[in-house]
Amino acid sequence: MRLSSLAATVLLLGPASAAAQMTMEIDADSPSGRPWALLSATAITAYTWMSRVPRGASLDEFHLVQPIVMLQAGALRDRLRFEGAIDFEGATMPNGELGPGLWGEGFIDRRHPHTYFHELILSGAVPLPGGLHVSLAAGKGFAPYGTDDPMNRPAELFPVNHHWSQILERAVLIAGVQWRPLVLEAGLFNGDEPENPSQWPNLSRFGDSRSIRLLIHPIEGVELQGSHAVVKSPEHRPGAGSDNYKWSASVRVERPLLGGRGYLLGEWAHNSEFDGFFTFRSWLIESAWSGGRQRPYYRYENTDRPEESRTQNPFRGVRPHLENSIIGSSRWSVHTAGYGVELGSTRRLGIEPFVEVSYARVRKLGGGIYDPQLIYGGDSFWRLTTAVRLNWRMQGHRMGRYGVTAGQGVADTQMTHLMK
């Protein structure tokens, strides 16, 4: 695959060639006013075992997951910014990643690989009289909806609610306004989600979907979030599928705690289709603490999932869709706990071995022919991951934060080495 070659080239040569011409300064005020650029990278080498997968047996596998190279740049006292992230999961885990309850983009009981170009956003922000800041962002990236990309959060395992709580890899146009602790963002984008890692947004559908997000920062380190999105036919690229009406609310806390740094996220999400014929909801709470070299974390979620017809490959649903029916719904309760220890980190390189354990239960919701006993031979799951996370020059960029929200908060997964 050509893109995997590109990945290797960038991973090996990129840092050396780019380092000479960049500064390491990332400051929202950019006092020097000089243009800057930062190339960074992250990846996780992970061994994962699951006690139960479709057809009943246990399964283990080894993958390089979340391999990302980022390029961030700023100019004009940071009024002009670029956020770029290339995700190589399409090459390193083309068949997805095992995880209880994971789904989306045609994968079932596995997390799908993201597209190669995860984020390519150019944004401009300007201050106005009266303390107002306004911004405009455009490119491929996250719509202003919901919570952070799970890759920016404590656990390696993605939450089941990924497709209820984030809208990503779309062609977006986002306007933002900030006034003191209030931020309002509104976005237009294409409703179709990717069907494979190489696929670009369907530009003919740009503007058929929209979202709005309100952020409030009442005190430092606390973020209240509420958002709503109308997404046209996300699962059927030509546009014949159901429209999603999404709601999300969350509170995110990122504060000093016990000599380290504490992180807490509580979120609720709701998704309605066909005027409420199908509804799915999610509750999630997760926390982490980073101090010294230690990073313990925990997450619990309770999330509904639509159940689809499966192909000969039990980890895949039928794509493209033929119709609007499903075979039922399920509710997943997932506990995930992990513990990481940073080894030999510097501000440039973080190496964090960690172990992560999840326990999940599933139950059938309502009618339909879906029966977890028939597909899994049981309704409880254990997942064990032992992994090493590598962060090279990562500066805590929260993906999906553009324009007036750029630089607000720090991605939890990079917190430990940023504290050095």
Added chain:
Amino acid sequence: MIQTMKPIHSRVSSALCLLFAAGAVSCGGGSEPVTSTGAGLTVLSGDHQTAFRNGTTGQDLVVEVNSDSAHPVAGATVHWFVTVGDGAPSASAQATDAHGQSRVQYHMGANYGLNVIGATVEGGADTAYFEETAIGSIASIAGGNNVEQRYSSDLTVHGDYAYTGSWNWFPRTAGVDTLGASIAVFHLDGTGAPTRGDSVVIRGTITLSDLQVSDDGQWLVASTEGGNQEGLYVYRLTDPAHPAFVARYLVAAGLHTSTLAVLDGKLYAFTAKNPGAPALMVFDLSQLASDTIVLAATVPVPANYGLHDTFVRGGIAFLFAWNTGVELYDVGNGVKGGSPTNPKAISTIATSGGQAHNGWWFWGPADSKQYLFVGQEGPGSVGSTSSGDIHVLDVSDLLHPAEVAFFHREGAGPHNFWMDEGRQILYAAYYNAGVVAIDVSGTLSGDLGAREIGHVLPGGAQGTYTWGVQLVGTSLYDIDMLDGFRQLNALAP
């Protein structure tokens, strides 16, 4: 639909009534005259009932006569009459009681379907209407619970045998592989009752999506989807108890349905190729004797979910193409010079709500070919819920079809149809609502909800999700994804 003109109740007259409650003006009804312009009729109860034909409605039909000042009038004469149907009210004229009410029983006639009963007050201008429906009984005769290991899909009945398919997109039984769609063979005895016989497994496929025996009884044709061997399969029915494989034509992405038609002396299969590149694929089956299937034509269909089903009759192919609507093609009719090998587009109509899934071109009495019935397959949860309406198109002018009526059933949506054209009854498989019979006689317009004349849940309230029906003589056969294959009685003549 109640069509009643209600009197205007003046606030002024009400106030006067209060002022002179004890005086000369009577406000309580009973003695106030009914004027020829102001008397009003109100339907109190009894509208929109069903009763078996030759039976009586459960509730009386009750109207209330009101004076100009909106007070019940006693002693007024109400005339009852029937405008549609062959039933009869228990009285044709009746004086209102002390409450200003007139009530009659309504006895259904011998015919199924809509009865419209009118009531008018002597000397008054208003008429109130009641709509009641004479229904019949559809009940199970034999079969059911006979395809336990897999979910069932389509059916076809010919002669003394019936064949049903399996839907394997999700396992029904632990240990039974979903790979390998199967055909279940049933023998029908002298009464039409089914007995399970042989099974034919189509290896490398997941679901058998459609099944049909050619009119001459020689061939059994199946469309399949899923797996790596999906496509069109043909079996020889020299021994109908044991279909023998003849030929197959593999189609990547699979075929969702197949419809057989004889055109210009040749047997063709009109099939719906699944997305991503959905299309009508026409296969020439005239060389089956030499075990050969020939692709005759491919007509792309917009990828608006694509093509779900076809109905071919009189040289016209109706393509039920989801949100694109219904596409009409000349495949031998002559209206556009088309043929099976070169279909020519005639027209397209987007049905309201989209999701056009299946249909039946109704050739009624006196050679009427006015109506096309279209099933809308809305969202559902397989095995428990469904949604969607039946849309009726007037296709008298094939170049300009128009939607004229619809049938809505709360809490369920239709799947496949069969029509008793002689008796003008549409039998619709209705997923979780089982089998529904609809009177389609006469002019069809607007809401046809009052035309439901029969209903049955073959597998009971919790075990019904009906895929298809077929009428054979006096038997109505149904295939239910949960309940299997069953013989029902059709509505009695």
